[in-house]
Structure formats: C-alpha cells, structure tokens
Amino acid sequence: MPLKMLVTNTNVGRNTKALVAGVSERTLRHPDAMSSVFTAVDSISKELSSLIESPTPDDLSMTEKEERLQELMEMNQGLLQCMGVSHASIETVLRTTLKYKLPSKLTGAGGGGCVLTLLPALLSGTIVDKVTTELESCGFQCLVAGIGGKGVEICFGESS
Template identity: 75%
Template sequence: MEVRIRAPAKIILAGEHAVVHGSTAVAAAIDLYTYVSLSFLSPSENDQTLKLQLKDVSLEFSWPVARIKDAFPNLDSSVASSPSSCSLETHKSIASLVEKQKILEANIGLASGVSAFLWLYTSILGCKPAKAVVHSELPLGAGLGSSAALCVALSAAMLSLSDSISIDFSQRGWQIFRDSDLELVNKWAFEGEKIIHGKPSGVDNTVSTYDDLAITENEEKMGELMEMNQGLLQCMGVSHSSIETVLRTTAKYKLYSKLIGAGGGGCVLTLLPTLLSGTVISKVIAELETCGFQCLIAGIRGKGVEVSFARSS
C-alpha cells in the first residue's frame, strides 16, 4: 500500500509580518502543490532502512532502522494521536543522524527539512522500514510556504498509515480528510515547522491543511488591499530592487502586485483579473522573463491537503 498526499502552497495578501506577532493576516491556498508518497518496505525486500528521496534535487537519504532505534531508545509511536514538541535531547539525536548524511554545503538548507522528516516519522510511525518520495511544484524559500506544505504532506502521509485517523482505502482518486483528522495533521505539521523555523506563526501550515480559505472581496478591493500592503512593506524596508522591477513592469499593465514572504527577494504576487485577456498575460510574462524572472500561474482556489492510495502490484 502506497499513500500519496498533496498539500497546497499559500499566499498572504496582507499581514505576513504582523501575523508573526499574533495579528491577523489574510491568506489563501493556491493550486501549486507539494507531493509526498510513502510506503512501508515489505519483508521480502530484506531492506531494514528508512529512505527519503527528494526528486527535485536528485538526492536520497537513508538510515538503518537499527541506527534510528539506537538514537531513540525510548521511541514510542503511540504518541501519534497526541502531538508534542521535539525535546532538546531528541533534537540533538536527529541532528546527529542528519549530520551522518554529509549533506553538501550547496544543499545545507535542506537539512532542517530532513530533520523535520525524521522527527515526524519516528514520532508517528516509529522505526518501520519505509520509503518516502517528495516532489514539489513550489520554489524553495520564496514565500509560498514550501516548508509548511512539506510538513503538512509528510504528516498527512504518515498519519494515513497509522491507526490515528480513518481513511476510506477503497475510494479512488483524491479525497479529503475528516475535520478531526485535519486538526491532527495540522498540529503535527506545526511541530515540523517549529523544527525548520523555530517560532513559526502557524498560518502557513493551517492554510495548507484546510480546504479553500474564502476570499470574499471583489477583485478591485483585493487589488487595493494588496497595493496598500505593499506600500507598508516598502516603508518597513523589506522590498528589493528586483521586487521593484516586477512592480514597475506589472504596473504598466495596470495590475496590482505585492511581495510575499519575508521580503528582500523571493516572490511577487500579481493579481490577474478574471476578464484579463490571455494576450496581456503573455506580454507581461514575456517581459518579466526577459528580465530574468520565473513566472508561475496559479489559481486562488487550492484545496487543502488531500490523499489517494495505490495498491501494491
């Protein structure tokens, strides 16, 4: 049995810096996804390892189950239904396991995500031999919640193979989780985010977990909100020359844009009105790509985390 999960990216239309301090933000899921497939290794494979494959960077990590058991002598996967934070002692054990993978300096930013994987897996499923494969449509570190989508997808996959949530294995195609199961997925994802970011707001994993977050304003009001928020971000000094180039380019076509994420680079969100012609969109994209930017088109209609299953042949 292989479980497949997809968790969406997120955008914040307003309040990305204030939300870290407990204020409200306006956020939504978009239809760009991180995918995780997870399956237990069968006894016939005679492979007592835990594997993690990151397809987008062509990397694979593996840990002998015996080594994991040595690192966590008091491991108890029965805590899957009761999420808890990673202790300092456990964090050190995880760091040691990750360090043995000898991740190259060029990929060192991936280490925290690998650590989150180990923490979530051992907490939810214990030391069972398994293989997880990760693929993402999200650029890393661009303000789209890539780490949160990863933690949500990992948590959902692991919980789906545990006894902590109920799934209809006979249903074909993508299916949604029950509300109570989504709550458990979200709590574990938040714990994974804490390993990666230290003190996350929890907004990113919450948006990625739950179904469509309604955007009730019309397009013009939404654009005005974005423009106002961008002005505030510029006053805070978190814009960047590249961001300003994107803003000037899209402004020529009377489109609203704002930076997303922490600023200083990353992504710029541009609102494409429903009635905007494809010709104009193509012109904007062509001009931005000429300046060296990568353009992604996504709808503000991304569902929350979803699950599907594939039977072993």
C-alpha cells in the same frame, strides 16, 4: 474565492535573518510609526481573509472582490516598503506589472524572492503573455498559479 496569480521569482536570494533584524532596528528607531504600520498590516490581512472566504454569487461580485483585493495588495505592498523589506528586483516587477494595471506585492520575507501579481478573471491571456515575456526578459521566472477552491480530492471508482 478562486484566484489566478502570477508568481514571479526574482532569482534574488535573501537573508531572512538580516531582513528581520532590519525591521527590528527600524521599529526601535521609530516605535510609534512602526506600530501603526504593523496594525495596518494586521487590518489588511483580516480584511483580505474575510474577502476571500465570503461567497461570490456572480461575476459582478467577483469583479468587485478583485478590485477590493487589488487595493488591499497595493496597500500591503506600500507598508512592506515602509518596513524596508523591498528590493530593486521587486520594484522592477512592480513597475512592470503596474504598466498593465496589475497589482503586485512581495511575498515571504522580501529582500528578493517572489512577487505575487493578481490576474483578474476577465484578463486576457494576451496580457498575461506580454507581462510574462517582459518579466522573463529581465531574468525572472514566471508561473501562473490558481489558488482557492476545494483543494486536492481523491476519487476511487467511477463516482465523483
């Protein structure tokens, strides 16, 4: 399932070791609740993987898949916030993209770093430009990336 994502670098460094320690401490304080959070994250990851790997025969199916992907991203981000790995800069990106009805979630360990925003196939380039301009005015760096597809191919000669 080919997708376009806006990758926003918050330019905030993070200490992965401290973030992991924070999640561990929270898990010790709230073992049952955190166990449920981890189970939900695992369930979302499996559903996302299945969704991305299933074939998309037409545009309607692609739109439906993007809507499901949007919901999964939003749920996952909420769970990551429950774990305590978000950051004020990440929340700024989330508020900004939400104004344009675009789902976002932190990536990596959180605590800063990058945020992924789904750019639906039917989204206009004007909206992408507006979001990017607004995020860059906050001091963030933005990059549009295409993901999915076959990957790298090397062709020799004239045949493809």
